[in-house]
Amino acid sequence: MRERTSLVVALLASVAALVFIVPLVALLARAPWGSMQRELSRPVVADALELSIVTSIMATVIAAVLGLPLAWCLARARFPGRRLIRALATLPMVLPPVVGGVALLLAFGRRGLIGSWLYDAFGVSLPFTTAGVVLAEAFVAMPFLILASEAAFEGVDRRREEAARTLGASRWMTFRRVTLPSTRPALVAGLVLCWARALGEFGATITFAGSFRGTTQTVPLAVYLQLEAGQADGAIALSLVLVALSIGVLVALRERWRGAR
Amino acid sequence: MFARITAALALAATGACTSADDGRRERLTVLAAASLTGAFSDLERAFEQANPGVDVMSGFGGSSALAQQIRSDAPVDVFASADDESMATALRDAEGGVQPEVFARNRLMIATPRGDKAVTALGDLARRDVIVVLCTPEVPCGRLAREALDRAGIVVTPRSYERDVKAVVAKVAAGEADAGIVYETDVRADPELVGVPIPGSEDPELQARYVAAALPGRRSPAAEAFVAFLTSAQGERIVRAHGFLAP
Numbered sequence: 252m253r254e255r256t257s258l259v260v261a262l263l264a265s266v267a268a269l270v271f272i273v274p275l276v277a278l279l280a281r282a283p284w285g286s287m288q289r290e291l292s293r294p295v296v297a298d299a300l301e302l303s304i305v306t307s308i309m310a311t312v313i314a315a316v317l318g319l320p321l322a323w324c325l326a327r328a329r330f331p332g333r334r335l336i337r338a339l340a341t342l343p344m345v346l347p348p349v350v351g352g353v354a355l356l357l358a359f360g361r362r363g364l365i366g367s368w369l370y371d372a373f374g375v376s377l378p379f380t381t382a383g384v385v386l387a388e389a390f391v392a393m394p395f396l397i398l399a400s401e402a403a404f405e406g407v408d409r410r411r412e413e414a415a416r417t418l419g420a421s422r423w424m425t426f427r428r429v430t431l432p433s434t435r436p437a438l439v440a441g442l443v444l445c446w447a448r449a450l451g452e453f454g455a456t457i458t459f460a461g462s463f464r465g466t467t468q469t470v471p472l473a474v475y476l477q478l479e480a481g482q483a484d485g486a487i488a489l490s491l492v493l494v495a496l497s498i499g500v501l502v503a504l505r506e507r508w509r510g511a512r
Numbered sequence: 513m514f515a516r517i518t519a520a521l522a523l524a525a526t527g528a529c530t531s532a533d534d535g536r537r538e539r540l541t542v543l544a545a546a547s548l549t550g551a552f553s554d555l556e557r558a559f560e561q562a563n564p565g566v567d568v569m570s571g572f573g574g575s576s577a578l579a580q581q582i583r584s585d586a587p588v589d590v591f592a593s594a595d596d597e598s599m600a601t602a603l604r605d606a607e608g609g610v611q612p613e614v615f616a617r618n619r620l621m622i623a624t625p626r627g628d629k630a631v632t633a634l635g636d637l638a639r640r641d642v643i644v645v646l647c648t649p650e651v652p653c654g655r656l657a658r659e660a661l662d663r664a665g666i667v668v669t670p671r672s673y674e675r676d677v678k679a680v681v682a683k684v685a686a687g688e689a690d691a692g693i694v695y696e697t698d699v700r701a702d703p704e705l706v707g708v709p710i711p712g713s714e715d716p717e718l719q720a721r722y723v724a725a726a727l728p729g730r731r732s733p734a735a736e737a738f739v740a741f742l743t744s745a746q747g748e749r750i751v752r753a754h755g756f757l758a759p
Contacts, residue, residue: 362687378688379643379671461645461672461683479577479675480650481601 275494282491283484290488298465299473300492303450306381306469310388310449311396311442318393318445319438322400337401344394351391352458359386359459383460384467388449395448399441403434443504447497537567540734541587543578544570545594545652545722546676547618547694550701551754552592558750559741566734574651574676576601582727589735592724592742594618595652599723612723615742616756618695619719620653620660622708623684631691634710637661637668645680645689648673652720653680657693660710660718681705695720697755719757 256264283290290296324330325337343351359366359377369375377383407430415425431438453471460467462476470493477486544552549572556568571578575598582588582602592615593599599612624631630642637644646668647654654673661668671689674680680692685704699707712718724742726735741747748758 356686356688360686360688376643376688378683379645461674462648463670463672467672476648476675479574479580480648481576481580481583 278487278490278494282487286484287488290485293485295464295473296489299468299470299489302465302468303470306384306388307446307450309385310392311446313389314393314396314445315442318396319400322397323404326401326404340397341394343391348391348452348454349458352387352455355387355390355455355459378459379461379467381466384456384469387455387459388452391452391455392445392449396441396445399437399444403437407433439504443500537565538734540566540568540589540732540738542568542570542590542592543582543588544572544592545575546572546678547594547697548572548592549678551751551756554750555747558746559738563737576650577675588727589730589732590724590726590738592722594720594722596721596723599725607728610725610728612725613739613743614721614723614759615747616722616751616759617719618697618756619713620656620693620710621696621699622691622710623681623694623699623705624691624708625684625687626704626706628687628690631708633708634664635666637691638666642691643689644668644670645672645674645683645692646670647677647680648675651676653677653694656718656720660712663712700755
């Protein structure tokens with residue numbers, strides 16, 4: 252028999268829901284529906300959208316290529332400083348993004364710790380480039396993937412993996428056929444969160460990569476700068492596109508990541 | 513432990529309530545162009561010394577962005593803008609009869625990082641291998657920079673458009689950019705910057721013209737006094753000491 256939820260809990264839950272619903276409704280209500288097409292066909296908007304989609308996907312790919320192995324090591328391997336590495340890997344999640352941007356500048360800027368070497372040896376400078384945007388986004392978004400993946404890898408039934416190995420499967424085959432299928436929902440959830448975080452990144456991007464249309468001006472930057480320039484309609488239209496895109500992806504993947512229940 | 517946290521939060525909450533109306537001291541909220549940051553710390557101090565009942569709080573940013581905040585009913589008493597357009601925007605929906613006062617001018621200058629010899633003249637900004645950052649064209653600094661470059665017939669593709677002149681200063685001082693177009697006062701204020709003069713910057717049309725006004729909606733007596741202070745002899749002296757030109 253299910254217990255009825257207490258009134259207090261229900262009330263608080265309703266307020267919580269409103270906190271999320273009201274701003275979204277306000278966005279929809281205040282949107283320039285009449286001139287939407289005109290707003291969205293401005294080159295500034297198209298550039299920002301294309302850049303945001305490209306950079307967020309690239310950042311997610313990098314996060315996967317680098318983050319999954321790290322998550323694996325954190326979950327399975329024993330090595331000195333494991334706790335420290337785990338803490339550092341999740342640091343960007345709690346660090347204010349602008350602070351992350353400053354740290355990236357000090358590390359990878361032209362006079363940065365690593366950046367100065369990159370510049371002197373290869374003439375490569377990451378600030379003000381699209382690559383810089385990808386780096387900033389990967390920096391803030393990777394922890395989400397690492398956290399989700401580590402939990403997933405840790406929760407796998409080891410006996411099944413061991414069984415596969417004793418039957419002669421290689422490590423990679425075991426991973427592909429046993430580990431991956433059972434962790435897939437969690438990994439997909441981690442990837443989606445990672446991508447969403449990369450898409451919405453603002454503070455680190457504007458601090459580290461700067462803002463220039465087509466190269467570094469992602470959608471969040473474009474929205475912010477349009478708002479500052481008094482072009483509220485353009486800012487709102489762009490915001491709606493991002494919201495629609497995000498909702499679309501979340502809905503499409505909802506089935507996937509709630510799959511294994 | 514839980515009790516201590518609750519007590520601390522309660523204390524902070526009451527603190528937040530009382531500081532807003534400090535009994536004796538009237539708070540004066542000023543929004544000023546980013547380039548005024550240095551001069552304003554001295555101006556604030558001098559004004560508060562002469563008017564002990566007033567606590568001046570200043571916020572800085574690109575004049576056009578500040579004007580938008582004021583139009584969105586930000587609780588601001590005084591606006592000090594680096595151009596007339598932003599002042600006009602801020603006053604657009606306000607009651608009439610407000611006369612902004614000019615209190616300073618500023619010349620444009622190229623800023624380069626100490627130790628970076630890449631840029632020695634305006635023309636160098638057009639070179640492909642030179643990393644240039646400019647103010648976004650909406651703010652006075654950006655508009656004037658564009659004007660100066662157009663007049664000289666130099667085409668520059670900056671690597672980034674920054675939201676106000678101090679953001680440009682930050683990128684140049686950090687060595688991320690080889691050059692940026694800022695104001696003379698910004699170069700003076702930052703020891704990390706070396707200035708390169710811009711020919712023609714003596715032309716008043718290429719200079720920033722700072723205007724200040726007490727915003728009408730708020731009816732703050734201290735606001736009028738502050739604007740008067742900016743145009744007073746003492747105010748002029750302070751502003752000149754930072755490198756601004758007389759209005």
